[in-house]
Amino acid sequence: MIIKSVDCQTISNIVYDVVIVGSGVAGAIVAKQLSEQGKTVLILEAGTSEGLTLEGYQNNIETFYGALNKNSNSPYPLNPNALSPTDNTYGYFQEKGVLPLSGSYTRIVGGTTRHWEGKTIRMLPEDFKLRTNYGHGLDWPISYDDLMPYYRKAEYEIGVAGDTEEQKEAGAEFIDGYVLPMKKLPPSFLDGIVRKGIDQIEEVTIGKENPETIKLKLSTFPQGRNSIPHPDYQRPGYTDDQLIKDNFIPEGVASVHPVEYGERCQGNANCVPICPVQAKYDARRTLSTIAFPEKVHLLSQAVATQVDINPENGRVTAINYKQYKNISSSEYTVGTARGRLFVLAANAVENAKLMLASNLPSTSGMMGCNLMDHPYLLSWALLPTTKIAGTLRGPQVTSGLSTFRKGDFRKEQCAFAMSIHNDGWGWSGTGATDILQDAVDKKHKYGAELRNELITRISQQLLLDFMCELPANSSNRVTVDPQYKDQLGNYRPVIHYNVPDYCKKTMAYARKLSLQIFESLGAKDYSHYDKSDPAYFEYENEGYFFRGGNHFAGTHVMGTTKNNSVVDRNLRSWDHENLYLVGGGSMPSIGSSNTTLTLAALSFLASEQMLRDLKA
Amino acid sequence: MTNNGYRLIHTVEDLRYYLIQGMKIEHATIPPYLTALYSLKPGTNLEAFHIIRAVVVEEMLHLTLAANVFNAVGGDINGVLTDPEFIPEYPAHLPTGSVDFKVNIEKFSPNTVETFLNIERSKEVDKDAPLVLPRPELNPWLRILGLEETYTFYSIGLFYAEVIRGLQELHQEMGDDLFCGDPNKQITPEYYYDGAGEIVPVYDFQSAIRALRVIQEQGEGSRQQTIYDAERELCHYYRFQQLELGQYYSIDKNNPLNSDSPDHPTGKTFIVDWDAVYPVKTNAKLSDYPEGSELYDAAKEFQQQYYAFLGMIQASFNGSPQALIPAVGGMFKLKESAERLIRNPIPDMEGVNAAPIYRWNKEQK
Numbered sequence: 001m002i003i004k005s006v007d008c009q010t011i012s013n014i015v016y017d018v019v020i021v022g023s024g025v026a027g028a029i030v031a032k033q034l035s036e037q038g039k040t041v042l043i044l045e046a047g048t049s050e051g052l053t054l055e056g057y058q059n060n061i062e063t064f065y066g067a068l069n070k071n072s073n074s075p076y077p078l079n080p081n082a083l084s085p086t087d088n089t090y091g092y093f094q095e096k097g098v099l100p101l102s103g104s105y106t107r108i109v110g111g112t113t114r115h116w117e118g119k120t121i122r123m124l125p126e127d128f129k130l131r132t133n134y135g136h137g138l139d140w141p142i143s144y145d146d147l148m149p150y151y152r153k154a155e156y157e158i159g160v161a162g163d164t165e166e167q168k169e170a171g172a173e174f175i176d177g178y179v180l181p182m183k184k185l186p187p188s189f190l191d192g193i194v195r196k197g198i199d200q201i202e203e204v205t206i207g208k209e210n211p212e213t214i215k216l217k218l219s220t221f222p223q224g225r226n227s228i229p230h231p232d233y234q235r236p237g238y239t240d241d242q243l244i245k246d247n248f249i250p251e252g253v254a255s256v257h258p259v260e261y262g263e264r265c266q267g268n269a270n271c272v273p274i275c276p277v278q279a280k281y282d283a284r285r286t287l288s289t290i291a292f293p294e295k296v297h298l299l300s301q302a303v304a305t306q307v308d309i310n311p312e313n314g315r316v317t318a319i320n321y322k323q324y325k326n327i328s329s330s331e332y333t334v335g336t337a338r339g340r341l342f343v344l345a346a347n348a349v350e351n352a353k354l355m356l357a358s359n360l361p362s363t364s365g366m367m368g369c370n371l372m373d374h375p376y377l378l379s380w381a382l383l384p385t386t387k388i389a390g391t392l393r394g395p396q397v398t399s400g401l402s403t404f405r406k407g408d409f410r411k412e413q414c415a416f417a418m419s420i421h422n423d424g425w426g427w428s429g430t431g432a433t434d435i436l437q438d439a440v441d442k443k444h445k446y447g448a449e450l451r452n453e454l455i456t457r458i459s460q461q462l463l464l465d466f467m468c469e470l471p472a473n474s475s476n477r478v479t480v481d482p483q484y485k486d487q488l489g490n491y492r493p494v495i496h497y498n499v500p501d502y503c504k505k506t507m508a509y510a511r512k513l514s515l516q517i518f519e520s521l522g523a524k525d526y527s528h529y530d531k532s533d534p535a536y537f538e539y540e541n542e543g544y545f546f547r548g549g550n551h552f553a554g555t556h557v558m559g560t561t562k563n564n565s566v567v568d569r570n571l572r573s574w575d576h577e578n579l580y581l582v583g584g585g586s587m588p589s590i591g592s593s594n595t596t597l598t599l600a601a602l603s604f605l606a607s608e609q610m611l612r613d614l615k616a
Numbered sequence: 617m618t619n620n621g622y623r624l625i626h627t628v629e630d631l632r633y634y635l636i637q638g639m640k641i642e643h644a645t646i647p648p649y650l651t652a653l654y655s656l657k658p659g660t661n662l663e664a665f666h667i668i669r670a671v672v673v674e675e676m677l678h679l680t681l682a683a684n685v686f687n688a689v690g691g692d693i694n695g696v697l698t699d700p701e702f703i704p705e706y707p708a709h710l711p712t713g714s715v716d717f718k719v720n721i722e723k724f725s726p727n728t729v730e731t732f733l734n735i736e737r738s739k740e741v742d743k744d745a746p747l748v749l750p751r752p753e754l755n756p757w758l759r760i761l762g763l764e765e766t767y768t769f770y771s772i773g774l775f776y777a778e779v780i781r782g783l784q785e786l787h788q789e790m791g792d793d794l795f796c797g798d799p800n801k802q803i804t805p806e807y808y809y810d811g812a813g814e815i816v817p818v819y820d821f822q823s824a825i826r827a828l829r830v831i832q833e834q835g836e837g838s839r840q841q842t843i844y845d846a847e848r849e850l851c852h853y854y855r856f857q858q859l860e861l862g863q864y865y866s867i868d869k870n871n872p873l874n875s876d877s878p879d880h881p882t883g884k885t886f887i888v889d890w891d892a893v894y895p896v897k898t899n900a901k902l903s904d905y906p907e908g909s910e911l912y913d914a915a916k917e918f919q920q921q922y923y924a925f926l927g928m929i930q931a932s933f934n935g936s937p938q939a940l941i942p943a944v945g946g947m948f949k950l951k952e953s954a955e956r957l958i959r960n961p962i963p964d965m966e967g968v969n970a971a972p973i974y975r976w977n978k979e980q981k
Contacts, residue, residue: 058662228806228941247805249814264947 002052002288003031003043003296006333008323010298016042019319019339021304021354024111026582027345028286029157033607035295039614042297042337043320046346047108049300052284059161064274070426070433072104072115072550075274076200081332082303082485083108085349087548091368094484097476097497100534103373103548105347106273109300112550113282113596117274117396118223118260120160120597122151123516124171124406127591130471136502137471138370141560141569144173147601152178152236154600155222158281159250161411162222170219170402175241178525181248183228184220185265188394188422191218194462197521198401204516206509207409211455214407218399221419224281224596225271225395226250234288236324237294241496254261271396280395282345299323299483302335303490305344309357309576316342316579322488335344341578341610345603348585349493352478352555355581357491362575368479370472370557372590374549375499376465377507379514380428381523383460391461392432394422405592413505414469415592418513419495424461429548430525432458440609462523466510468503469592472554499546504539511544531577551595553584570609571602582606625782628689628794634779635686636696641711642679642831643697644704645735646672647974648719648728651894651896654954654972655723660892663864664674664724667855671732674834680803680815681827683933685783687801688818689794697930698923703975706899710735710772721971722898722977725890729859736853742922778827787821795820800935807937857881858890879908894958898970908965910969918953918972925950 017039020027031041049093050056064075073086086104093101105112125144130137141249154160160551161182164174187195198216205211229250234243249364250262267277290296299321306320319342344351351370361367383389400419407415425431437454440447470476476498480491509525519523529536533545559565562574573579582603584595625749634883637780683693696702704711718735769775787794795818802817816827833845834852843854848869857879858864864883868874876882897904904921905912925946932939957970 054666055662062659231804231806249805264944266944 003290003293004299005049006042006297006299008299008333009045011042012335013296013339014297014338015038015041016040016297016337016339018341018343018610019044019337020343020345021319022111022346022350022583023109023283023298023300024044024289024345024347024583025158025283025286026112027111027343028283028608029154029600029603030343030345030360030580030582030610031296032286032290033604034614035293036291037611038292038295039611040295040297042299044302044304044319044337045109045298045300046303046350047076047079047106047300048327049109049298050104051114052110052287055213057278061274061276064270065174066436068433070270070273072273072447073106075453076106076108077327079107079327080379081301081330083486083492083525084108085493092486092573094492095497095534096479096494096496099238099498099537099546101371101373101497101548101552102535103550103552104417105349105550105552107350109298110283110287112283115576116280116550116596117272117594118225118280119594120158120222120224120396121122121160121593122153122167122172122222122241123589123593123598125173126406127589127593130410130589130591136410137473138557138559141558141565142586146569147598147605148173148175149236149240150540150601150604151597153604154597155180156235156248157286157604158224158597158600159226159248159285160222160597161227162231163220166219166402167222167381169217174437175243176370177234177243179232179234180222181230181233181235182226183230185223185225185227185395185398185613187218187220188267188393188420189390190422190462191399191420192206193376193389194420194517194521195399196219197517197523200520201516204513206407207276207412208469209412210408212407212409213428214403216401217403217465218420219402220399221397221402221417221474222597223395224438225275226279227452228264237410249281254292259392263507264394267394268548269392269394269396281438295512299337301325303488304344304354305334305357307342307344307354307360307579308336309358314576316576321486322402322490324488333425341580341614343580343582343606343610345582348552348583349478349495351583351585353480353491355556356378356478358494360575362573363562364559364565364574366474366564366566368555369474369477370554370588371476371478371495371497371552372472372584372587373468374467374551374590374592374594375470375546377510377544377546377547378463378465379511379518379520379527379543380425380430380461380463381514381518381525381527383462384522384524385460389460389462391459396423397421402592404507410469413509414503416466416468416510416590418510419449419465421463421465423463423545424458425463425526427465430526431461435549455529462518462521463512464517465547466507466514467549467592467594468506468510469590470499470503471498471556472588476554499537500541504537504544507543507544508539511542549594550577551584551590551600553587553590553595555585556581557588558586559588571606572609572613579612580606624778625786627792628786631689631779631782631786632686632691634775634782635682637681637690638776638779638831639679639696640702640704641687641775642675642682642704644708644711644719645675646679647703647706647972648721648731649675650954651721651958652728652732653723654958655894655896657892657894660889661724663886664859664888668724671852671855677815678831679929680933683815684802684818685824685827685908687933688797688824689783690796693801693933695929695930697926697933699971700976702926705975720898721900721974723896724893726860729856733853733860734855735772736851737858741855762790765845769947773832775830775833780828780832783821783824785827792820795824798935801933803933803937803940807932807940842872843867844872844875844880854878862888863884865923893948894969895967896958896969896971897962897965898971900973902977904962904965904972905970909963911957911960911962914953914956915970915973918957919974921946921950921953921977922972922974923976 052489060075067074085092128140162180163184263277302321302323308318322332397419534544556566862879865881866883928943954972
C-alpha cells in the first residue's frame with residue numbers, strides 16, 4: 001500500500017495534525033515519523049506524482065533514454081506550473097549575482113532525490129564550528145555528537161553503503177560497534193588506474209602561511225545505493241546510543257502492482273538523474289514504507305503560495321496553494337490546507353521564497369540569506385591509449401580523495417573533496433552522449449566503425465571533480481521580486497550569489513593538483529574553461545569555471561537566538577512556534593559533505609520535537 | 617507416519633539425490649523463462665517483462681536455497697551444476713517427472729504462458745497420501761526411489777512436500793547429525809537479495825524446513841484458495857495468470873484475507889501485446905545455424921558463457937560465496953549475447969530469428 005492521494009475537496013474538510021510542504025527526503029521522513037506515532041499528515045507537492053507506480057517510473061526512464069540533453073531533470077516532463085531549475089536551461093532562477101548559482105532541484109514526488117547522485121557523507125565534527133575554528137562562515141548551535149544518533153537513523157532510512165574505517169580516517173566519528181548498513185561499493189576499474197598515479201605522488205603541501213603536508217590516499221564514498229548488506233550491522237535502537245543487531249536488507253520500491261524492484265547497483269553509470277534498477281535510494285522509498293499509509297494524504301500538483309499567520313501570536317493558521325489540472329495548462333484552483341503544525345520541506349530556495357512571498361522575513365531578517373552551495377571545479381583529460389580505463393562502468397562515482405576535508409589550511413582556503421567520475425566527461429559538456437551524436441549525426445558512422453569510435457573516444461575519458469566548501473555569507477541570498485513570476489503567478493527565486501577568494505584559492509589549488517595527477521598518469525589535459533561560460537572567473541591571472549552542486553543550504557539558518565537566525569536547534573521557527581523549516585536551509589555550514597544525509601538526520605531530530613509539541 | 621508404505625526417502629543419500637533433482641528442477645525453468653523474457657521487444661509489454669523477470673530472479677533464489685539444504689546435509693556439490701545433464705534437452709518434461717506437458721525454449725506467447733502456468737501449478741494432497749501418480753512413459757530424469765520408474769510428481773510443490781517429509785523422518789532418526797555439512801558453504805543474505813524473498817542459510821532442522829517452504833510456497837502458494845505465499849507476495853502461478861487475464865491481482869499485505877481470490881483479479885487491467893515479440897526459433901539447435909556464420913559463432917559463444925556461468929554459481933555454492941558477485945556480472949553478458957541472437961533472423965528461414973542454446977552437448981568439443 002502507498003500513501004493516499006487526495007483531492008482539494010477532501011482536504012478542505014480536515015484539520016491535519018501536520019501539513020508538510022514538499023515530498024522530498026526531508027518531508028517524507030517527517031511524514032513517516034509522525035504518522036507512525038498516530039498523527040494525521042498532509043503533504044502538499046508542487047510537482048506531479050508519477051513515479052509512485054512502476055509504470056510511471058519506467059516512463060521516466062524511457063523519457064531519459066530518449067532525451068537528447070541528458071540533464072539532471074531530463075527524465076521528467078517540463079512542468080511550467082512548477083519549474084525545476086536545471087542548470088539555467090529553463091530560466092527559472094533570476095540570477096542577479098556576480099556569478100550564477102546555477103544547479104538544479106526537482107519538483108516532483110520524491111523531490112531532488114529523484115535525480116541525486118546518492119553520496120551520503122557525514123559532516124566532520126570540526127565543520128560544526130567553522131567560525132570558531134577557522135574564522136569563516138557560521139557555527140552551529142548543536143554539535144556533531146548531538147547529531148550522531150540521527151545520522152544513524154538517516155543511514156538506516158536511506159540504506160547507506162560505505163566503509164566505516166575509511167570514514168573514520170577521513171575524520172568522521174562513530175560510536176563503538178557501529179558499521180554502515182551495507183558494505184562499500186567496490187572501487188571501479190578506473191579508480192584502480194587513477195590510484196596508481198596518485199600513489200606515485202604520495203604527498204603534497206597546502207596552505208601558504210602554515211603549509212601542511214597531506215598524504216594522498218584514495219578512499220570510497222558512502223552512498224545511498226544498494227550493495228552487500230554488512231553482516232555486522234546494528235540498527236538504531238530505542239534510546240540514543242542503543243544498537244540492535246539486525247541485518248539490513250534493502251527493500252524494493254513496492255508499486256501498486258505486485259512487482260518488486262530495488263536491486264543491487266549494477267553500474268549503469270547514469271545515477272544522475274535516474275537508476276534503471278532503482279538501486280539508488282530516493283524519497284519514494286520512504287513514502288512507500290510508511291507503516292500506516294492511510295494516515296498520510298498526498299495532494300500533488302499543489303504549489304504552496306502563501307503562509308497565513310495569526311498576527312496576535314505569530315502562529316501559522318493555514319497554507320494556501322494553487323492546484324493546477326495538468327502540466328500543459330496554466331488553469332488552476334486555489335485551496336487552503338489547515339493543521340496544528342506546519343512544516344516547510346520544499347528545498348532551501350523554495351522554503352525561503354515561500355516565506356518571503358508571504359512577507360515573513362523573520363525577526364533576524366535572515367530569511368533567504370546565507371545561501372550556500374558547493375561550487376565544483378572540473379578537470380578532465382584523456383588517459384593514454386595503453387590504459388583502457390573502462391569509463392562508463394560503475395556508479396557515477398566510487399572513489400576519490402577525502403584527505404583535504406580537514407586541516408588548519410581551512411583558515412586560509414576552503415576544504416574540498418575530490419571525486420573520480422566513472423561517467424567520463426559528461427559533466428564538462430563533452431560526454432558520451434555528445435560523442436555519440438557527433439559520430440552518428442556529423443560523421444555518419446555505423447556498425448563496427450561506430451563501435452570503435454565510441455570505444456576510443458569514451459573509454460579513456462577521465463574527469464575529476466573538486467567539491468569546494470562555501471561558507472555562509474549573508475550577501476549570498478534568495479529574494480523575491482514581483483517582476484519575476486511564473487505562469488501561475490508564483491514568484492521565481494531571485495538569486496544573488498558570488499564565490500569568495502577563500503574558495504577560488506582552493507579551486508586554483510585543485511586545478512594544479514589535477515594537472516599533477518594527470519601528469520603522473522600520462523594523461524593529456526583537455527580542460528577548457530571558456531570565457532563565455534556564465535560561471536567563468538579568473539583567479540591570479542588564470543581562468544576557470546565552476547559548476548553548481550545543487551546542495552542549496554543556509555537560507556533559514558539555525559542559530560542560538562531569534563536575532564541571529566531563523567530557526568532554533570530543533571528547526572522550529574523562532575517567530576512562529578508551530579512552524580518548522582526543515583532541509584538544507586537550516587544548516588549553518590555544509591563542510592565538504594553533500595547535504596542530503598545531514599538534512600535527513602536533521603529531519604529525524606526535528607520530528608522528535610514536533611511530536612513533543614503535538615503532545616503539549 | 618514413519619515407515620508408512622509411501623515413504624520414498626530412507627537414507628541421507630536418498631535425500632541428497634532428491635535435492636540434486638530439486639536443483640535441476642529449479643534450474644530447468646530458467647532457460648524457458650529467460651528466452652521468453654528476452655524475446656519481448658524493448659519498451660513493450662512492461663507488465664510481462666517485470667512479471668517474468670521477477671519469477672526468474674526467484675527461481676535463482678530457489679536454486680540457491682536447494683543448494684543450501686544440500687550443503688547442510690553434507691552433499692558434495694562439485695560437478696552437480698557442471699554436469700552436462702544438469703540442463704535438460706528441450707523440449708523436455710519437467711524433471712518432476714510429470715508428462716502431461718512439455719517445456720519448450722520459445723518466444724513469449726499465449727502458449728508459453730500456458731506452459732508457465734503448468735510449471736507453477738499446485739495441488740494439495742492429504743498428508744499420508746501418495747505424492748506420485750502412475751504415468752505412461754519412462755522418466756529418464758527422476759528415479760522415484762523405491763517405486764516403479766513409471767511414477768511421477770504432479771507438481772514441483774508435491775516434489776518438495778516429499779523432500780520435507782523425508783527430511784523430517786531422517787531428522788527423527790538421526791537427530792542433528794543429519795546437518796553435518798560445512799557451515800561455510802552456506803549462501804547468506806549478504807550475497808543474495810533482490811526483492812525475491814530472503815535467502816535462508818541452513819544450519820539445522822528448522823532452517824532447512826524454512827528454506828524448503830520458501831521454494832514450495834513462492835511457486836504455488838501456501839494453501840489452497842489463496843493467491844499469496846508466506847511472505848504475502850503473489851505466487852508465481854497467479855503472477856503468470858495475470859498475463860493470461862490481462863489484469864493484476866491485488867493483495868492486501870496488512871490483511872491478506874482481504875486479497876483477491878484465485879481466478880478473480882480486481883487490480884489494474886492491461887493489454888498484452890502478443891505481437892511485440894521477436895519470432896525466435898523454438899528449441900533451437902546449433903545445427904539450425906549455418907556453420908561458420910556469425911549466428912553459429914554467437915550461439916556457440918552463448919553456450920560457453922552459460923556453461924561458465926553455471927560453473928561460477930557452483931563455485932559460489934562450494935565455499936566461495938564471493939563468486940556470486942562476478943556471476944551477476946556474467947548475467948549481463950548472457951543477456952547481451954542472448955539478445956544478439958534473438959534480434960537477428962536466421963538466413964534462409966523466413967521470419968524466424970535465432971535463439972540461445974543453453975545445453976552443452978557432450979558430442980561438442
